[in-house]
Amino acid sequence: DAKTTQPPSMDCAEGRAANLPCNHSTISGNEYVYWYRQIHSQGPQYIIHGLKNNETNEMASLIITEDRKSSTLILPHATLRDTAVYYCIVRVENYGQNFVFGPGTRLSVLP
Amino acid sequence: GAGVSQSPRYKVAKRGQDVALRCDPISGHVSLFWYQQALGQGPEFLTYFQNEAQLDKSGLPSDRFFAERPEGSVSTLKIQRTQQEDSAVYLCASSLAYRSYGYTFGSGTRLTVV
Numbered sequence: 001d002a003k004t005t006q007p008p009s010m011d012c013a014e015g016r017a018a019n020l021p022c023n024h025s026t027i028s029g030n031e032y033v034y035w036y037r038q039i040h041s042q043g044p045q046y047i048i049h050g051l052k053n054n055e056t057n058e059m060a061s062l063i064i065t066e067d068r069k070s071s072t073l074i075l076p077h078a079t080l081r082d083t084a085v086y087y088c089i090v091r092v093e094n095y096g097q098n099f100v101f102g103p104g105t106r107l108s109v110l111p
Numbered sequence: 112g113a114g115v116s117q118s119p120r121y122k123v124a125k126r127g128q129d130v131a132l133r134c135d136p137i138s139g140h141v142s143l144f145w146y147q148q149a150l151g152q153g154p155e156f157l158t159y160f161q162n163e164a165q166l167d168k169s170g171l172p173s174d175r176f177f178a179e180r181p182e183g184s185v186s187t188l189k190i191q192r193t194q195q196e197d198s199a200v201y202l203c204a205s206s207l208a209y210r211s212y213g214y215t216f217g218s219g220t221r222l223t224v225v
Contacts, residue, residue, distance in 0.1 A: 043115070043202050043216030044154065087153060096166060098144060099214070101153030 003027065004088045009106040012082075018075040020105050022088030025069045032093050033064060035073045037084040038104070044087065047073065078109045113137075115217035117203050123223045124193045132188045132220045136205030140215075145178055145188050146202040148219070154202055160186060193224045 005023045012018040032051050036044040048055055048062045055062045061074040075082055087104040116135040124130050136143050146154035156170040162183035180186040200219040
């Protein structure tokens with residue numbers, strides 16, 4: 001079973017920031033927080049991951065609370081192409097370790 | 112190629128028919144995963160290869176499912192005597208051995224069993 005909980009759906013206006021929350025209250029000390037997204041009819045796409053520090057890349061920012069029990073993925077300026085299902089996953093960083101996907105959050109970016 | 116390639120893109124099978132789904136990972140990628148994604152749900156792990164070795168097959172739902180990667184590159188997922196509950200999208204992902212977060216997924220094969 002997935003070790004994370006996410007809201008099933010969210011809406012965001014185009015051009016505004018999209019803030020997607022994730023709860024992972026049972027996260028272990030060696031588990032990272034990963035975010036993937038899946039656009040319709042495509043495979044999941046890696047977005048970002050982090051352990052305890054906040055992370056930023058060209059796609060998004062990841063804010064992890066100090067107790068690591070929750071995190072937020074931020075898309076700073078959402079576009080229509082960001083409409084997708086977003087998955088938050090906790091996982092040990094080991095290349096042999098599979099990802100356990102939950103149902104994710106369906107983000108709809110509205111014009 | 113530039114990405115993970117899966118074929119066929121769509122497959123319709125009659126119940127009881129055997130099917131074979133192909134995955135061409137990114138060249139040089141050591142790790143390869145297969146996932147099954149039912150409609151409206153997240154992907155579920157099926158099996159994992161490191162080169163040609165199948166190190167984890169705990170997610171395979173029954174002995175009708177079989178996967179192989181004989182030369183450590185292309186992988187085939189075979190489903191024997193398909194059932195309607197096998198209808199799903201089958202996703203393949205690959206990664207360099209020591210870049211654990213950089214899994215690249217293919218677009219999947221949508222299998223419909225009628």
